[in-house]
Amino acid sequence: MKSFKPILTEHIHQKDCHTLSFYKSVGGYRALEKVLKMNPENVIQEVKESDLRGRGGAGFSTGVKWGFIPKDTNKPTYLINNADESEPGTFKDRLLMDKAPHQMLEGMIISAYAIGCHKSFIYIRGEFYKEYKMLETAIAEAVGNNILGKNILGSNYDLDVVIHRGAGAYICGEETGLIESLEGKRGWPRTKPPFPAIEGYLQCPTIVNNVETLSCIPHIMNYGADWFKSIGSEKGPGPRLFCISGCVNNPGVYEEPMGVSLKELIFERAGGIRNGKQLKAVFPGGSSSAILTADEALDVKMDFEDLVAKKSMLGSAGVIVMDETVDMVQACLNIARFYAHESCGQCTPCREGTAWLVKMLTRLVNGGGKPQDIDMLFEITDNIGGLIDSSKGSFGKTICPFGEAVAWPVRSFVEKFKDEFLEYLPQETVVA
């Protein structure tokens, strides 16, 4: 693979990279100037042609999503920047907000212009207080320089951006849960359809895009859809921020083209497994993705297609690396506990199922497991989130994809490391 120069994180190590003057000195807001002279339809078309897919987790085409906004609506249209980064293993949006807030803001203004929006929100997770303050400063700088507010850069286009802090709830990263939360309610996801592009915030057409997705937009408008498509994998191209954490020597965020090998990410970028240990398993795309065994991990490309072929997913590109010392049953319990805590409680299979998983796994690690528990773990995950077979369209037991997000990883632990689960059974109960 030819050498790749970072695009979204090119300047993050430079002094004062978060300021407006720095951003302008490296060509910032040039794309906005260009876009404000364009027909919004053509902006949507360019983004559609770039094949940019959402960086939050679901990987839906950004341009296609924008195209769902009704043309004849007399309601206001809203753009929401989803900065509720909370998928375990994911910490890239925080970096972008901290080091390149104007790149993200420029992406927001261009996107808002494209969909005819005049009021836009940044929904940032409540814990990110420092980043919230950074964004406040960046917005004030933009307003002071006529980049936000009335008649932006003399174009007659108006846009206000409001930062809205969440208050600690993973589910608010799901776009309809986020919208409910923004409306001042508990973050209970809505049934779809209607999709937010038709009926979102206050029942008005609404687009929800992730921080990294929006940060790609200025570059697409500067250099064109063809340039963007030339980077990385053919289906779902572009740069991607991979977050690597867990048992590696150099955890961190690494920007690479879509389709980089997981082996290269772990062993070259992140410096390999710490303490000279062996690789055991990996979450390739946040804790909602099915885990890969070491063999599978060494043979996978990090793009939408190849990970689905391996019955997992790229998700938020949060790579959690586990070495040979990690107890897979304990790791499974850790993840199950996360989902039990974060289940919003709206749908019975998820609310009850996640609590059952934690109870059963806790009993197992405490030595009270029963032989039928292994089958029952499969049964419960099936009840929460269907079978791991995307071709059968087995979604749909819960209102939002949280059900699948707990079922898939838990099931993958039990399937791929069944021996370790069996070892926890009290000896006298194991039938030879």
Place this chain on the structure above:
Amino acid sequence: MNSNGTPKEKFTFSDSEKVEKILSQYPDKKSATLPLLHLAQSEKAYISSSVINTVAHLVDCHPAVVMDCVSFYTMLYTKPHGRHIIQVCQTLSCSLNGADTLVDHMTGKYGIKPGETTTDERFTLMKVECLGSCGTAPVVQVNKVYHEDLSKEKFDDLLESLK
């Protein structure tokens, strides 16, 4: 309590301009619920029933609707806590990097388990789920600030510095 269950004490925001600014940012009042609750908590340390009544009045809805919202979010506290809220992330990447050692250290040294507050009200210890800082695990959030890449020694120094 009054006979109808409403609290006698009335909460008033100290900065009414700030409240007006928050309300003016949204196309409907109810969307200002979370920002007003955040503001109230920064003034009063926790969300009491008088806070709920005041916010409900400002956003024009029944207090039960605001309470329903408050009860959903982990960052909104409905009871008093220590001066420093020590939130140790316990999700996988932090767990693989020694988060449990940090919790055990605090329990051993200050005699509080997760969920408890020291008798001098100096610390409240909490185990929390993913803080979104897995690359610098283990991570502890103290009040509003993240402390990253913590060892037991660094964590101990941090706690000592908090009075």
